[in-house]
Amino acid sequence: MAPLRPAAPAPVRRLAPWLLAGAGGLLQALSLAWPGSGEPLWWLQIASLALLARALVAPPVATGTGARAGAWRAAGLGWLFACGWLAGTFWWLYISMHTYGGLAAPLAAAAVLALAAFLGSYYAAACAAFHRLRTGGRAWDALLFAAVWLLAELARGQWWTGFPWGAGGYAHVDGPLAVLARSVGVYGIGFAAAAAAMGLAQLRPRDLGRWRSWAVMLAVLLAWGALDWQRECALREDCRAAAGAVDAGAPFTLALLQGNIPQDEKFQPGSGVPLALGWYGEQLRAASAQLVVAPETAIPLLPGQLVPGYLERIAQRYTAGDQALLLGIPLGSFEEGYTNSVLGFAAGQAPPYRYDKHHLVPFGEFIPPFFRWFTQMMHIPLGDFARGGVGQPSLAWQGQRLAPNICYEDLFGEELAARFADPATAPTVLVNLSNIGWFGDSVAIDQHLSISRLRALEFERPMVRATNTGATAVIDHRGRVTHRLAGHTRGVLEAQVQGRTGAVTPYAWWAARAGLLPLWLGGLAVLALAWLRRRGH
Template sequence: MRELGSAARAGLACAAGLAQAASLAWPASGVPLWWLQVLSLAVLAGLQRSTAHPFRAAVLAGLFATAWLCGTFWWLFTSLHTYGGLPAPLAVLAVLGLALFLASYYAIAGGLYVLLAPASRLGAALLFAGLWLLAELARNTLWTGFPWGAGGYAHVDGPLAALARLVGVYGIGFVAALLAMLLASLRATDLRRTTAWLLLGTLAAGLVAASGLRYCALGGCNRPAIAEHAPLDLALLQGNIPQDEKFQVGSGVPTALAWYARQLAAASAALVVAPETALPLLPAQLPPGYLEAIARRYAKGDQAALIGIPLGDMKAGYTNSVLGFAPGQDVPYRYDKHHLVPFGEFIPPLFRWFTEMMDIPLGDFARGPLGQPAFLWRGERIAPNICYEDLFGDEIAAQFRSPEHSPTVLLNLSNIGWFGTGLAIDQHLTISRMRTLEFERPMVRATNTGATAVIDYRGQVTHLLPRATRGVLLAQVQGRSGAVTPFAWWAARWRLVPLWILGAVCLLAGLWARRRPRNHHLKPLA
């Protein structure tokens, strides 16, 4: 790659970034492609190895990341312009600005790699993977985090998926980056050397071993410490209320109230779930007796319901919440969303002027606490999370500190109608699938427009309702209790600190190797 001109290298970085985006959900099918993620990252790794100047390496990494992130969450334009009313040029600039800001983490990582890279190929690969990991963790954490489209999600169906129960999605991303740099470090002349074939053989053996772990995760190996429960019958409601009408009192609101009331009254399943803000009004704004009728409906018998609804008032503040109704309750169960979406659910400091340019209702919520109690029903401990929250596996892990009280079923209630009916739905389904692999617990999803689905503990979608349709998904979920996964165990105690330490160790090792006296320097690829 050394002989390529600056413009060609920049174009190659952007093309590789777009391929990275496509690996998360292939545009024609919505399916993630793990091999494309590794190959596209290997192109970036090759560009880094063949660049001698840290600033140029930072620019190339920044271009790669900007193209990748724009290609991943371009659908934010739909929410900002189509539904938020922001002028199209400003919406484009907002998406590009967010991508550029987040890409700065990867640009810094790229510059540091060239500045510190040791001569050893394995050392260089570890440094590259460690810096990639730190950039991914920064995107997950800083400024409340916006980790949508992390590279590890592309591996939900690949051999590295077996590592999810051990190290989570960011640990998978670290291993993928390590593989990418090792691939990029191979040269055509290397194929005549024994060491190169040993390296290729090691990589192949590692993938085979990971495939074996994947086989165990899919049920080929018995894990007696896990107890599988009797199936629980579900009715998952997908109202498909158009987003531009959802909060309109003359159209979407009466449609939603009437349709969800009918389904909640008629459902015969043991658990009925309505999605995020299925009832788009505060309780005080609902028709008289509306919520009380639902409470009476589920106060006796053998059925329960979980319903997305905003709660609160001007004085106490507003929350994006879930109410649960079941027989024998003195008061309804309540879950308040903890991790809020910037601009959509809370306004960052100094940005109120930006949100005032858009027509997005209920834009400033209060946060619920981390690790709220689960909803107890039919022997299951059902742990809700709302929409964007299932991106943060380390926060879901807070409920897994004690195996005896950890969730048996995860539940996501979403409304991503803000983003259209395209790849955002596929990407979000993949994110939920990764959470099931990390915790080995099934995930139930009830959404407004899709994907309403049931995912088993192996990450496999067992029931799915067509997107952009109004209907009820009748399904079953089988909860699991007992031992927790290694990832759940350590993330419950230390969040993502062990991965931060791993990235820092790789960085310090690069510094140490760079300071050691040596007789040769890393040469760019020919």
């Protein structure tokens, strides 16, 4: 008999789950946009979450700890994982608060960590619930873990105005789970990834010799193949024609403007403001594309602050011919309030089309209750916007329905879905206008691009993006980036885009009517079943 390997010392074994959770959280952040390439890595997202799952199901070293102590341990592991993941995902908030907002470096770093710690509490609660409700059956444990993870993601995405940046599903825009986007959206992808992670964490070498394991893998592959076939059929032109769907008009030419106005000068009257007004004014006069898009607050002044005739000349230029313009500009006044808006100019469009941003950024665009003291410590221009409505109409132009969204509004797919309630008026092209200059040359740019790509997958509509510093890009209805302008350069991205119409995706259909309620109910239903099973044991 071969000698048995000596067991690791107890302190090492007690520490191992915490090391797994901490390392897993950091790797989860990296999976969303790998440093250097900025590419999402779907396999790393599952593998890193599997490290947490393994830590949760591993038996504790100490014996007789009891259910309550075990739940606290599970909560701590989930919280540690989430803190590493979230702080590693949106660390660039430090740049906006310190570099551009003027907040002292220690306070800016503390604010990022505090936000990660607060949001991490959702995942701590999820892991505690998993520990209390699991029964030991591997299939049920995978389903239960996926359900509690889904509920934590939904809570982060909706409570306290919601901040779902870095949700695990965004790592899968190029992976096999992307086929789920059209049916269950990014949160449904995250559910499937969590189930896969727990399954991977519980996998044993001896499982490869069991026919049931192979049967499960075969069933998963068949289900994936059916979903992929369904998506391809919905996207293929011959299938669309047979279903009576047609493209929205002829392809049109597009010019996306990227001003690359330095963020620390953007609102300065002696530097950034004249630079923006001059460069954008010149490009808008010279553009020959059928549709021109200038990014969020491309015009960094309220209309009443502009030189008389500046905005009127732009309007005259684009209402006199066949071209159209979507222009990012704040509207209103300091006395009556102002909005972060898009103006649309096109022939026959009088008065100009207007879209007002609905989902405002806390601290940057509105001040949460009891936090004015915090925002007063920073220098943020135009920091208290009024809010627009959900489901605002699109700009109808030459057979297209152009649906703007501003900055991180494309993070909230359930709100964009409100525009798809009626297929006859559903958008044919989604248009994102952003200024990510607040976050420097960081992974925020690549992370935001993946967010837009996921929206294109969910709604099967092209998404075009005009930004101040990047990523200015064109994404087709399959979620592929077809054109992209180099970041942090001043230039114009020219492309051709084909709008899409016809039947909306299943996700667009149910999210337009019920928001994320079906996912909430599904996750809670699994928890209720797990509780009943637990009582039965």
